[in-house]
Amino acid sequence: MKKIAFALLAVLGLAALVWHLNLRDExxxxxxxxxxxxxxxxxxxxxxxxxxxxxxxxxxxxxxxxxxxxxxxxxxxxxxxxxxxxxxxxxxxxxxxxxxxxxxxxxxxxxxxxxxxxxxxxxxxxxxxxxxxxxxxxxxxxxxxxxxxxxxxxxxxxxxxxxxxxxxxxxxFQPGVLQPEPQQSAEWNRGAYLVRGLGHCGACHTARNALGASDDQLDLAGGLIPMQNWYAPALTSPHEAGVAGWPRNDVVRLLQTGVAPGATVLGPMAEVVRQSTQHWSPADLAAATTYLQALPQSDAKVPARDLPPTPARVAERGAQLYDKHCVQCHGAQGQGVAGAYPALAGNRAVTMANTANLVQTVLNGGYAPATAGNPRPFGMPPYVLVLNDADIAAVLTHIRSAWGNQAGAVTELDVNRLRAN
CATH class of the missing domain: 1.10.760 (Cytochrome Bc1 Complex; Chain D, domain 2)
Structure with a gap:
């Protein structure tokens, strides 16, 4: 009986705690x-x-x-x-x-x-x-x-x-209005309010646990968007989407138009730019830029990579596919065409550890948003019906290891998982 009584008290105590916590700041x-x-x-x-x-x-x-x-x-x-x-x-x-x-x-x-x-x-x-x-x-x-x-x-x-x-x-969940940080500027605080509040950037750019909750310890450190299988890159890493070292105007331009020197938004972020950030006021774009550029950046130096060699047949196949399908737009040296087709050499979107966005782009095409500042964006056609899993894995492996890029191989399984979804 004592065990039953203790168990009942524990259940009632938990229920009371849950009830109390759900009425916080009501x-x-x-x-x-x-x-x-x-x-x-x-x-x-x-x-x-x-x-x-x-x-x-x-x-x-x-x-x-x-x-x-x-x-x-x-x-x-x-x-x-x-x-x-x-x-x-x-x-x-x-x-x-x-x-x-x-x-x-x-x-x-x-x-x-x-x-x-x-x-x-x-x-x-x-x-x-x-x-x-x-x-x-x-x-x-x-x-x-x-x-x-x-x-x-x-x-x-x-x-x-x-x-x-x-x-x-x-x-x-902890309810509460964001309090200004007095040691920061008014512009930084406005940017924090936009990014962390109504802009809800962390909904995509922060990893989620098995119960769908964002991990506050990895705030804006990147995460796979559930069910969409696009990776929202880390805003806290210079190797992903961190902008601490960018010219301010380029950050504003990317949020306002969807394109900037060395960067183009695709996938779910293209929708965000088209429907939201291109309409932000210049002051709010500047404030968001101030906040994003002040985020602590991890891995300040590119880590040394000790990658296994790509099998010769995969390397050869990837180079052939690149010459057949990619070279006309992205160039023989991956240099791209300024203002039209992004360079692949030295492109951090190419060399990120998470390859989901690369696979998604080749499978389903890559389309920047049409915005007032870039009304006729260039796009990339889908290859979902043209290339099989082995082909996509080979060409992406080639791109990630050519022209000075140093990134790991893409496998057929990586492609198949995203094609199946």
């Missing part, structure tokens, strides 16, 4: 709601903040009404469907108060108190200020109301349950 909905006057200035600010957060990307289906929700977001635990953010009273946020909207951003709770799944990145949005939340709320409430009922999530048990989500939140 918004007070009983207080009188402040009036949010939808002035033209506030609506313009809210529209801008929605761009910064790239809200439409998840809350709009392809060809659907903007912000009406229904887009499926695949996760390792099933599919989560985005909600309707238009002011429809029954299916959208038409009956929500500013405080309830703020609570969703800040604490990850819906109007009825239900816990939200972190596919909605409230783990980042908790840093958003109440003033910015109110501006977003006012803007969304100004949109045409669209009646579109929520699509039920398709998550596996137990991930589909509120108790499981409560435990996850108790382990991995």
């Amino acid at each position: 918004a007070d909905l009983s207080a009188p709601a402040p009036v949010v006057a939808a002035t033209p200035e506030l609506l313009a600010r809210g529209a801008y903040l929605a761009r910064v957060g790239n809200c439409a990307a998840c809350h709009t289906t392809r060809g659907g009404t903007p912000y009406a929700g229904g887009r499926g977001i695949d996760t390792p635990f099933g599919t989560v469907y985005s909600s309707n953010l238009t002011p429809d009273a029954q299916t959208g946020i038409g009956s929500w108060s500013p405080a309830e909207f703020w609570r969703a951003l800040h604490n990850g709770r819906s109007k009825d108190g239900r816990l939200l799944y972190p596919a909605f990145p409230y783990t980042s949005y908790t840093a958003v200020t109440r003033a910015d939340s109110d501006a977003l709320y006012a803007y969304l409430r100004s949109l045409p109301a669209t009646a579109q009922a929520a699509t039920p999530h398709a998550l596996r048990w137990p991930f589909s349950t509120q108790p499981a989500l409560a435990v996850w939140r108790a382990l991995y």
Whole structure:
């Protein structure tokens, strides 16, 4: 009986702890709601903040009404469907108060108190200020109301349950507005707010554990984007996507146009630039640049590499395939064409340890975003129907070891895993 009693007390204690931790910093909905006057200035600010957060990307289906929700977001635990953010009273946020909207951003709770799944990145949005939340709320409430009922999530048990989500939140979620760091400049603090908060860069650029939580110890140190199989490179490494040593104008240009000397954004980041960062104000682009360039950089020196030799048949096959399919654009020495086709020699996107993006680009093509600053970008066609796994592995192995590049081989298995997905 004593063992049963202790076990029951332990369960009750854990339940109480989880309950307490899930009510941390909870918004007070009983207080009188402040009036949010939808002035033209506030609506313009809210529209801008929605761009910064790239809200439409998840809350709009392809060809659907903007912000009406229904887009499926695949996760390792099933599919989560985005909600309707238009002011429809029954299916959208038409009956929500500013405080309830703020609570969703800040604490990850819906109007009825239900816990939200972190596919909605409230783990980042908790840093958003109440003033910015109110501006977003006012803007969304100004949109045409669209009646579109929520699509039920398709998550596996137990991930589909509120108790499981409560435990996850108790382990991995700490609500709290980002506090300015007084030893840093105002521009740095603004950049931190954008990158870590509404911009939610860590949602992709930070590794996740088996339960889908970001590893704070590896903040912005790179991670494979779940279910998309693109690698968001480390913003803390000069060998991946760190920009500490770049000219400031080049960082701004990359975020604004998708291209910069020696760099082109592809894959999911191309969508971010097209729909979000190209619309950021010059001041916010400068602030984000200041913050990104101040990130501590790991591995300041390129480590010595002791790589096994590439088998002769693979090396020969890779060189032949390069001459047949790649040389016209990227050059005999991997030098590329300035302003059109990126150089492959000395390109850190080529020599990164993680080869997922290289394989994805060859399989499915590489397309920079069309932006105001680069309206007609050059692209690379897909080779998924042209080259088999062995061919892609061979040509990428050649590229990673030619013209002074020193990176490991790509295997057929590496290619097959991404082709199969």
